[in-house]
Amino acid sequence: MKTIVLAYHNVGCAGIKALVENGFDITAVFTHKDNAKENIWFNSVAEYAARLNIPVFVPEDINHPLWVQRIREMAPDIIFSFYYRNMVGSPILEIPLKGCLNLHGSFLPEYRGRCPVNWAIINGEKETGATLHYMTPRPDDGDIVCQEKIKIADNDTSESLHGKMVKTASNMLNKILPLIKEGRAPSVPQEHSRATYFGGRNPNDGEIDWSKSASEIKNLIRAVSKPYPGAFSFAGDRKCLFWSVKQILIKAAVPMPGTVISTDPFVIATGRGALQVDLCQPDDGVYMSGVQLARELGIDAGMRFGRDIKKYLEAERKKKVLILGVDGFIGNALSERLLASGKYEVHGMDLRSGSIERFLKNPDFHFYEGDISIHREWIKYHVKKCDIIIPLVAIATPIEYTRNPLKVFELDFEENLKIVRYCVQYGKRILFPSTSEVYGMCEEDEFDEDNSRLVLGPVRKQRWIYSCCKQLIDRVIWAYGQSKGLKFTLFRPFNWVGPRLDTLNSARIGSSRVITQLILNLVEGSPIKLVDGGNQKRCFTDVADGVECLYRIIENKGGLCDGQIINIGNPENDLSIKELANMLVEKFSRHSLSSIFPVFAGFREVESKTYYGPGYEDIKHRKPSIRNAGRLLDWFPKTGLEQSIEQTLDFFLHEAVESGEFNDVMCNPEKFGRHGVDEGKVVSLSLIAN
Numbered sequence: 001m002k003t004i005v006l007a008y009h010n011v012g013c014a015g016i017k018a019l020v021e022n023g024f025d026i027t028a029v030f031t032h033k034d035n036a037k038e039n040i041w042f043n044s045v046a047e048y049a050a051r052l053n054i055p056v057f058v059p060e061d062i063n064h065p066l067w068v069q070r071i072r073e074m075a076p077d078i079i080f081s082f083y084y085r086n087m088v089g090s091p092i093l094e095i096p097l098k099g100c101l102n103l104h105g106s107f108l109p110e111y112r113g114r115c116p117v118n119w120a121i122i123n124g125e126k127e128t129g130a131t132l133h134y135m136t137p138r139p140d141d142g143d144i145v146c147q148e149k150i151k152i153a154d155n156d157t158s159e160s161l162h163g164k165m166v167k168t169a170s171n172m173l174n175k176i177l178p179l180i181k182e183g184r185a186p187s188v189p190q191e192h193s194r195a196t197y198f199g200g201r202n203p204n205d206g207e208i209d210w211s212k213s214a215s216e217i218k219n220l221i222r223a224v225s226k227p228y229p230g231a232f233s234f235a236g237d238r239k240c241l242f243w244s245v246k247q248i249l250i251k252a253a254v255p256m257p258g259t260v261i262s263t264d265p266f267v268i269a270t271g272r273g274a275l276q277v278d279l280c281q282p283d284d285g286v287y288m289s290g291v292q293l294a295r296e297l298g299i300d301a302g303m304r305f306g307r308d309i310k311k312y313l314e315a316e317r318k319k320k321v322l323i324l325g326v327d328g329f330i331g332n333a334l335s336e337r338l339l340a341s342g343k344y345e346v347h348g349m350d351l352r353s354g355s356i357e358r359f360l361k362n363p364d365f366h367f368y369e370g371d372i373s374i375h376r377e378w379i380k381y382h383v384k385k386c387d388i389i390i391p392l393v394a395i396a397t398p399i400e401y402t403r404n405p406l407k408v409f410e411l412d413f414e415e416n417l418k419i420v421r422y423c424v425q426y427g428k429r430i431l432f433p434s435t436s437e438v439y440g441m442c443e444e445d446e447f448d449e450d451n452s453r454l455v456l457g458p459v460r461k462q463r464w465i466y467s468c469c470k471q472l473i474d475r476v477i478w479a480y481g482q483s484k485g486l487k488f489t490l491f492r493p494f495n496w497v498g499p500r501l502d503t504l505n506s507a508r509i510g511s512s513r514v515i516t517q518l519i520l521n522l523v524e525g526s527p528i529k530l531v532d533g534g535n536q537k538r539c540f541t542d543v544a545d546g547v548e549c550l551y552r553i554i555e556n557k558g559g560l561c562d563g564q565i566i567n568i569g570n571p572e573n574d575l576s577i578k579e580l581a582n583m584l585v586e587k588f589s590r591h592s593l594s595s596i597f598p599v600f601a602g603f604r605e606v607e608s609k610t611y612y613g614p615g616y617e618d619i620k621h622r623k624p625s626i627r628n629a630g631r632l633l634d635w636f637p638k639t640g641l642e643q644s645i646e647q648t649l650d651f652f653l654h655e656a657v658e659s660g661e662f663n664d665v666m667c668n669p670e671k672f673g674r675h676g677v678d679e680g681k682v683v684s685l686s687l688i689a690n
């Protein structure tokens with residue numbers, strides 16, 4: 001039977017051996033290159049197959065069409081996978097007529113996923129198993145061909161259990177392979193409701209939590225003991241690895257977890273019971289007994305093991321976040337969230353302090369009035385002093401892209417590039433605001449950070465200078481990440497809305513985002529302009545949702561956001577500008593302050609050339625994929641559009657009233673009726689309703 005094998009590890013070698021002994025004709029073996037960072041304690045599948053004169057391949061991605069085609073040309077009847085580490089996609093699974101079979105190191109459906117042997121020991125299981133099953137595009141969930149149980153002894157380690165696994169797998173294969181050859185092997189669906197799933201593990205997962213019981217800690221120690229990286233804990237800032245321990249009975253009351261009860265024998269208290277340490281190692285030293293370790297490190301009874309004290313103090317220290325453009329829409333909302341957490345100090349610079357006035361007395365808030373193109377020394381010093389750098393200064397309103405393209409280049413690109421370089425120089429983490437605009441006129445339904453095309457118009461369309469500057473700086477940051485190790489996350493806000501988005505005054509000179517512009521029209525009683533008819537769509541995102549996502553990026557749990565690009569948008573709030581305008585008008589008419597303002601002056605359709613000038617070109621739709629934010633941060637937007645619009649409208653109407661500009665109206669309402677309306681050019685509300 002023509003067979004292809006995907007294999008790694010000792011189980012991989014055992015699988016190939018069983019296939020050969022049972023007369024399977026192996027056309028090729030696919031395996032992995034050994035990872036230089038991993039302790040390679042197991043046998044090499046590549047070497048084993050090569051000695052048998054079987055061709056060996058190590059694809060970077062076995063699912064790449066080139067490899068799929070090669071496998072198809074090899075025309076296998078059957079494919080076996082033995083401890084191969086990558087998922088295999090449908091195009092390969094569909095090739096062999098007799099299917100693809102995988103050997104998994106557990107008694108399925110329990111312990112699907114990664115590291116089943118280690119997890120079984122960690123969880124104190126008394127038995128596990130080996131299972132041969134049909135492969136599907138999902139991990140370990142296909143019909144079972146055969147399975148056998150394996151007993152786990154109290155003193156088994158992952159290494160010894162692996163040994164049992166190899167033996168069981170070999171025996172099981174020798175029994176089932178003849179039946180597979182004859183087409184008589186069974187196939188029984190898994191009981192999916194009983195499935196459990198466990199993920200991958202890394203060396204940091206070996207840190208001991210002394211508040212757990214003695215048996216739980218012992219299980220962790222034997223699960224990650226040699227050849228794995230080991231369980232560890234800290235005496236002060238000295239890391240100690242624990243290779244072998246036993247549970248002991250203590251008659252007296254057990255002190256705080258982690259406390260050394262005696263040094264000879266070397267006994268440590270846990271959350272329940274105590275452990276005697278038999279074999280251990282200071283991380284920069286050699287193996288030794290617990291008694292010797294206590295002597296060499298000067299550990300006395302009463303001392304406590306725990307987390308790395310330096311790291312603990314560092315984790316407890318308030319992190320300093322530098323926000324350039326702190327008074328802006330995102331800057332002030334983010335500062336509020338950071339200060340409320342009590343975990344951060346904010347150091348901010350801006351030209352003015354209108355929006356952040358409310359934090360000026362907060363001891364964790366430090367404001368400096370300045371200009372990023374002038375106060376460069378201040379910035380350099382603060383990049384050096386702070387932990388996380390967020391440069392939010394940019395021109396970000398479309399009319400300015402066409403009106404002042406060079407200013408956009410100088411500020412958004414040149415000035416920000418300097419800050420990126422300071423971060424490289426001082427080894428600081430940067431969170432850089434990319435933009436939804438980088439996707440340009442991408443035609444895909446959803447814009448995906450890692451795969452979508454970035455599509456811009458011709459050079460004479462100056463609108464794209466902003467997108468182009470941001471794209472180039474994204475690429476520069478990415479390259480610094482690769483070549484100089486810059487720690488970064490690029491985030492892309494999608495049409496965030498909320499209080500303090502631009503100002504009504506900026507809207508007065510046309511330099512604001514659409515919602516502020518429209519609210520100004522309502523406040524002033526001028527017609528709402530629907531550029532090119534207003535059918536273009538955007539996904540509006542509430543600033544509170546956006547800032548929550550940004551906050552999680554700053555927290556960066558497990559370093560998951562490093563080197564990532566993350567869209568922050570609300571794909572549910574997808575609507576046209578015309579629909580947005582209708583919603584605003586409706587909410588305005590029902591707002592308690594609406595009587596103070598002039599009567600709604602209707603809609604007017606205008607050409608974009610008239611509104612923005614000839615350098616403008618628009619985006620028909622703009623919808624984010626938010627898979628990265630969901631996967632990395634467990635973030636999903638919560639606020640519906642109605643609520644966002646109500647809050648934004650309410651904020652600006654109050655601001656307009658507080659400005660005093662409408663005092664006259666409040667005293668003398670009949671003087672103000674339809675104000676500023678050019679009746680002939682206005683499109684009625686009913687005409688544009690969709």
Ligand code: UGA
Pocket residue numbers: 395396397398435436437493494495496512513514515517518528529530531532534536538577618619
């Ligand atoms: C803007 C900015 O370019 C970016 O700074 C930002 O990254 C992006 O929003 C975002 O927040 O994701 P855009 O959505 O095109 O891009 O800009 P808006 O000014 O908010 O305009 C949205 C749409 O409304 C445009 O099609 C515009 O032509 C239209 N519009 C604007 C009107 O129909 N009437 C108006 O009075 C103003």
